[in-house]
Amino acid sequence: MSGLCTEDLRKAFGSNQVLNGLSLDVPPGSLTAVLGSSGSGKMTLLRLIAGFERADGGRIVLGDTPVDGPGCFVAPERRRIGYVPQDGALFPHLTVAANIGFGLPRRSRGGDRVTELCAIVGLTGLESRYPHELSGGQQQRVALARALAVKPNVVLMDEPFSSLDPAMRASVRADVRAILRSAEVTSVLVTHDQDEALSLADHVAVLRDGRIAQFGRPQELYEHPVDARMAGFLGEANLLPGVADGRTAQTLLGAVRLRAGLAVETAGGSVVVLIRPEQILASTNGGPGIPATVVDCEYHGHDTVLTVRPDALGQLPLRARTDGLDPVAPGTAVKLTVRGEMLAWIS
Amino acid sequence: MSVAVGDPGVIARHGRGAHRRRTPRVLAATSVIVAAALLVPVVFLLVDAGQVGEASIARLLFRGLTASLLWNTVRLAAVTTLLCAVIGTSAAWWIERTALPGRRAWAVLVILPAAVPDFVIAYGWLSAAPWLTGYWGAVLVMTLGLYPLVYLPVAASFRSADPGQEEVARSLGLRPATVFWRVTVRQARSALLGGCLLVSLALLAEYGAFEMLRYQTFTTEIFTEFQVGFNAPAACALSLVLVALGVIILGGEASLPDRGRTSRVGPMVARAGSRLSLGRATVPVLVALSLLVAMALGVPVGMITYWLVHGGVSTLPATTSLLSATLYTAGYSAAAAALAALLALPVALLAVRHRSRWSRVLERSTLLVQALPGVVVALALVYLGTNYLLPLYQTPPMLVVAYAVLFFPLALIAVRATVARAPVGLEEIARSLGKRPLRARLEVTLPLIAPGIAAAFCLVFMASVTELTATLILVPTGVQTLATQFWAFTSNVSYSAAAPYAAVMIALAVVPALLVGRWFSRNQSPSATLQP
Numbered sequence: 001m002s003g004l005c006t007e008d009l010r011k012a013f014g015s016n017q018v019l020n021g022l023s024l025d026v027p028p029g030s031l032t033a034v035l036g037s038s039g040s041g042k043m044t045l046l047r048l049i050a051g052f053e054r055a056d057g058g059r060i061v062l063g064d065t066p067v068d069g070p071g072c073f074v075a076p077e078r079r080r081i082g083y084v085p086q087d088g089a090l091f092p093h094l095t096v097a098a099n100i101g102f103g104l105p106r107r108s109r110g111g112d113r114v115t116e117l118c119a120i121v122g123l124t125g126l127e128s129r130y131p132h133e134l135s136g137g138q139q140q141r142v143a144l145a146r147a148l149a150v151k152p153n154v155v156l157m158d159e160p161f162s163s164l165d166p167a168m169r170a171s172v173r174a175d176v177r178a179i180l181r182s183a184e185v186t187s188v189l190v191t192h193d194q195d196e197a198l199s200l201a202d203h204v205a206v207l208r209d210g211r212i213a214q215f216g217r218p219q220e221l222y223e224h225p226v227d228a229r230m231a232g233f234l235g236e237a238n239l240l241p242g243v244a245d246g247r248t249a250q251t252l253l254g255a256v257r258l259r260a261g262l263a264v265e266t267a268g269g270s271v272v273v274l275i276r277p278e279q280i281l282a283s284t285n286g287g288p289g290i291p292a293t294v295v296d297c298e299y300h301g302h303d304t305v306l307t308v309r310p311d312a313l314g315q316l317p318l319r320a321r322t323d324g325l326d327p328v329a330p331g332t333a334v335k336l337t338v339r340g341e342m343l344a345w346i347s
Numbered sequence: 348m349s350v351a352v353g354d355p356g357v358i359a360r361h362g363r364g365a366h367r368r369r370t371p372r373v374l375a376a377t378s379v380i381v382a383a384a385l386l387v388p389v390v391f392l393l394v395d396a397g398q399v400g401e402a403s404i405a406r407l408l409f410r411g412l413t414a415s416l417l418w419n420t421v422r423l424a425a426v427t428t429l430l431c432a433v434i435g436t437s438a439a440w441w442i443e444r445t446a447l448p449g450r451r452a453w454a455v456l457v458i459l460p461a462a463v464p465d466f467v468i469a470y471g472w473l474s475a476a477p478w479l480t481g482y483w484g485a486v487l488v489m490t491l492g493l494y495p496l497v498y499l500p501v502a503a504s505f506r507s508a509d510p511g512q513e514e515v516a517r518s519l520g521l522r523p524a525t526v527f528w529r530v531t532v533r534q535a536r537s538a539l540l541g542g543c544l545l546v547s548l549a550l551l552a553e554y555g556a557f558e559m560l561r562y563q564t565f566t567t568e569i570f571t572e573f574q575v576g577f578n579a580p581a582a583c584a585l586s587l588v589l590v591a592l593g594v595i596i597l598g599g600e601a602s603l604p605d606r607g608r609t610s611r612v613g614p615m616v617a618r619a620g621s622r623l624s625l626g627r628a629t630v631p632v633l634v635a636l637s638l639l640v641a642m643a644l645g646v647p648v649g650m651i652t653y654w655l656v657h658g659g660v661s662t663l664p665a666t667t668s669l670l671s672a673t674l675y676t677a678g679y680s681a682a683a684a685a686l687a688a689l690l691a692l693p694v695a696l697l698a699v700r701h702r703s704r705w706s707r708v709l710e711r712s713t714l715l716v717q718a719l720p721g722v723v724v725a726l727a728l729v730y731l732g733t734n735y736l737l738p739l740y741q742t743p744p745m746l747v748v749a750y751a752v753l754f755f756p757l758a759l760i761a762v763r764a765t766v767a768r769a770p771v772g773l774e775e776i777a778r779s780l781g782k783r784p785l786r787a788r789l790e791v792t793l794p795l796i797a798p799g800i801a802a803a804f805c806l807v808f809m810a811s812v813t814e815l816t817a818t819l820i821l822v823p824t825g826v827q828t829l830a831t832q833f834w835a836f837t838s839n840v841s842y843s844a845a846a847p848y849a850a851v852m853i854a855l856a857v858v859p860a861l862l863v864g865r866w867f868s869r870n871q872s873p874s875a876t877l878q879p
Contacts, residue, residue: 050779077784078781091791092795103782146780
């Protein structure tokens with residue numbers, strides 16, 4: 001099991017500098033999600049790691065072996081990197097078994113390894129089917145099995161779930177995670193879906209402006225985003241201006257408690273406070289709090305997200321998540337209170 | 348709750364486009380050599396013209412003959428192309444989009460005339476109705492011979508068209524006839540224009556049928572000047588006009604905005620549209636199709652059979668020469684087909700996988716050959732042979748090269764279509780699984796484009812077997828192919844002696860024609876797309 005490390009990776013297409021000094025350290029055996037918006041260079045990163053493109057600058061090290069860097073380039077066929085593209089890219093002229101066995105030596109193509117992999121990805125009995133006879137989720141599993149067949153050092157996945165319908169996505173995700181866990185293989189997944197990244201990966205790297213803006217475990221990222229922009233990118237965020245004094249900040253929602261150890265604790269002054277929707281309580285039966293009016297109510301079943309406009313504060317709408325069982329009609333008067341400790345950055 | 352940043356489909360398209368691969372030097376160099384080789388005839392036509400001199404070319408062109416040839420060529424091309432468009436499109440629509448009885452049989456029957464050389468159709472009609480000569484005879488024969496060139500692409504486009512568009516049009520309150528004009532025909536627009544282009548270029552190039560029908564066009568006149576009058580300067584001057592006409596047609600088609608391209612938003616849906624019931628029109632449509640097949644296929648095949656049966660004893664001595672003509676024809680045609688398919692491969696790979704301005708220019712320049720009639724290519728090669736490559740003049744290689752040059756565009760179109768369906772991403776996957784670049788190409792891309800290469804071979808083989816004009820000029824000394832022997836007999840009005848040669852020619856051409864027809868129907872239908 002080997003890790004993967006990139007140092008100061010650079011790549012441009014024409015005048016478009018896609019990767020601009022990207023450094024990433026993927027721990028051995030972990031599943032790391034690279035999260036970035038459209039056009040952020042996620043796919044370029046994968047293609048550089050796989051060896052389909054050559055970096056303009058920087059290094060890629062696989063385990064202890066440099067595979068790309070000044071004066072060094074290892075061809076893709078010698079890197080032992082499994083690549084699972086977005087659409088699966090199965091060989092249309094080959095059966096499931098032949099697809100999975102494609103990278104194996106000729107004598108072991110018909111052997112136990114293929115049967116074993118079919119079983120691992122749950123496709124036993126479909127060995128003689130052709131790709132066009134499979135569903136999207138099945139194609140995705142074949143692509144994964146094909147990549148795992150050659151016992152790769154690293155598995156790379158390019159938005160592997162985005163072409164699946166939402167109902168199937170959750171189950172395929174869980175299966176893929178279990179398969180990768182049991183295969184004990186280092187894997188990198190790129191995605192634009194923060195929910196997918198946070199729920200699936202051991203580590204998340206957020207790709208922004210051609211470099212890694214933040215790297216960490218999902219919970220660390222969600223709870224400690226490096227800046228306000230990151231907070232907004234990783235989930236819903238209410239960003240309120242405020243004035244900090246020690247561990248308290250005065251905001252439009254009254255005084256809120258700040259988390260210990262923040263930079264603003266000593267500096268004080270004008271800050272941006274992050275209040276997650278789940279930290280705002282909207283009560284319909286009176287009591288203390290800031291009076292507000294419900295503008296919109298998104299009922300999701302498992303929770304409800306309200307858009308509320310505080311009465312005293314004019315045009316600023318806030319998002320509040322409730323576990324409320326009953327939808328709230330727009331126009332309902334509510335009282336807002338906040339709970340927990342907040343993050344804040346000097347503005 | 349997930350915050351999806353942008354549409355994943357957009358990312359995919361975006362991302363793939365951004366990764367422009369560096370063009371491999373070997374591929375680029377091979378393609379340039381192929382393009383240069385294909386343009387040799389044009390170059391030598393110009394060299395030839397340069398030696399004839401501007402003044403004499405002007406003298407040869409500015410005379411009454413040129414004007415009457417131009418008028419003959421243009422009025423024939425206009426009317427025949429229009430008729431082919433109407434017949435080809437109607438037949439395609441009836442067979443592909445309506446609940447016509449016996450659709451599968453009709454689909455085969457209507458493309459079979461493509462395997463019958465136009466001069467054999469002329470032979471069939473003339474032996475049945477000897478008075479059928481001149482303009483209207485030419486229109487009739489050429490329409491019957493060329494409408495499959497419109498039918499094939501338009502039928503393929505109807506098959507792959509998104510039925511959703513027609514359904515939406517119906518739901519917006521349009522009647523079926525209006526839907527046909529405003530939606531269906533628009534969907535098939537580029538296929539129809541492409542077919543019409545092929546028809547007009549074929550009309551410019553035709554020699555044999557017009558000679559039999561005694562209808563004078565540029566090609567027949569060039570041939571006569573060269574072969575009968577030994578007047579090479581006149582042939583060269585007239586060739587310039589002919590090539591110019593071809594280039595005008597080609598340029599005209601290319602300059603039309605290509606709005607027929609489909610833009611699909613969602614994933615490709617392999618769904619067959621519901622077929623329209625013909626109702627009371629069923630019988631008239633069946634009669635029309637029967638008439639078409641009877642005229643295009645029944646008359647020539649019937650007359651060949653008639654002569655075979657009634658010729659009796661006079662054809663017997665021909666057996667050995669028939670066999671040798673068959674072997675020569677098959678051999679030259681197979682060599683040319685293999686050569687053309689081989690040459691088309693690098694150009695197709697370059698054009699599809701390494702799109703850039705110069706790869707487009709390169710591809711276009713190879714398609715320019717379409718505007719070169721066989722007689723011009725043959726004359727250019729004669730000039731090249733007699734002046735520079737005497738040992739090759741009137742040898743098999745020169746004839747094979749002529750065929751390969753003439754029919755290169757057919758090969759390119761077939762190979763290109765499958766290369767476009769073999770994404771380069773698959774080769775990358777194969778490499779990540781440990782295959783060296785060449786192995787990856789052999790194990791992944793080659794099997795995927797093999798049907799296209801086979802189709803290219805079939806198309807060029809079929810076209811070479813039935814080629815007459817260039818063959819008459821370039822056929823190696825002492826050799827008779829099926830076409831030249833057929834021609835020699837019909838020129839002496841020995842129709843019964845000619846019949847066996849026509850029969851074998853059709854037999855040789857019909858198998859590849861059927862294969863190509865099958866390939867077209869499978870490759871252009873949505874179910875054949877690689878990613879379901």
